[in-house]
Amino acid sequence: MKTIKCFLLTTLLLLGIFPNLHAQLTEGKIRFGLKLGVSGSNLYDDANADDIKARIGLTGGGFAKIPLAKHLSLRPEVLFTTKGAKFDIIGGNTSDLKLGYVEVPVSLEFNIAIINIHAGVHAGLLATAEGTLEDSQGNPITFDLDKEDLESFDYGWHLGGGIDFGNLGLHLRVSRGLQDIRKDDTLEDIFGSLKNAAWSLTASYGF
Numbered sequence: 001m002k003t004i005k006c007f008l009l010t011t012l013l014l015l016g017i018f019p020n021l022h023a024q025l026t027e028g029k030i031r032f033g034l035k036l037g038v039s040g041s042n043l044y045d046d047a048n049a050d051d052i053k054a055r056i057g058l059t060g061g062g063f064a065k066i067p068l069a070k071h072l073s074l075r076p077e078v079l080f081t082t083k084g085a086k087f088d089i090i091g092g093n094t095s096d097l098k099l100g101y102v103e104v105p106v107s108l109e110f111n112i113a114i115i116n117i118h119a120g121v122h123a124g125l126l127a128t129a130e131g132t133l134e135d136s137q138g139n140p141i142t143f144d145l146d147k148e149d150l151e152s153f154d155y156g157w158h159l160g161g162g163i164d165f166g167n168l169g170l171h172l173r174v175s176r177g178l179q180d181i182r183k184d185d186t187l188e189d190i191f192g193s194l195k196n197a198a199w200s201l202t203a204s205y206g207f
Contacts, residue, residue, distance in 0.1 A: 036060035037202030041083035057082030100128035
């Protein structure tokens with residue numbers, strides 16, 4: 001209860017101290033910036049997977065912030081982000097998928113004082129793909145997986161929040177892909193259905 005009270009008091013204080021911070025950030029004009037951070041990715045809807053371990057990677061790129069109203073902005077981004085996961089599959093084998101996407105998220109962003117809340121959709125093009133397969137003793141199994149085996153296009157939704165303080169921002173975002181990334185039906189017996197899931201923690205700087 002004390003923690004909740006402290007959070008509410010801190011929020012009210014920030015709202016009182018920084019009532020014009022959003023106006024200072026956008027100044028009613030389109031702003032551009034860069035962002036960089038750490039990401040964690042996973043796979044879901046995989047009927048054959050067990051003991052899924054997330055992949056930790058990087059995400060970064062550029063963005064624009066287009067004011068729509070006093071507290072509302074449109075935020076398109078162009079990012080490179082890593083995805084994938086390591087998991088056990090039927091038969092005691094272990095698979096490790098390492099994926100890289102050029103991703104274009106588009107968000108509606110709401111700012112009140114320094115508080116940022118955003119949600120939107122994203123589309124991604126598969127840039128890199130590498131897959132390995134090991135048996136239960138950790139020995140590699142001959143297995144070639146590359147971009148041609150996976151869907152080149154992914155899409156989904158995301159939501160997040162954080163703080164924007166002047167030109168600086170710190171945001172946490174979660175996302176879910178809606179596209180089964182398998183393209184080759186022969187992979188279904190090995191992997192089942194695969195869809196991307198990820199989170200990211202990024203720092204941004206607006207110009």
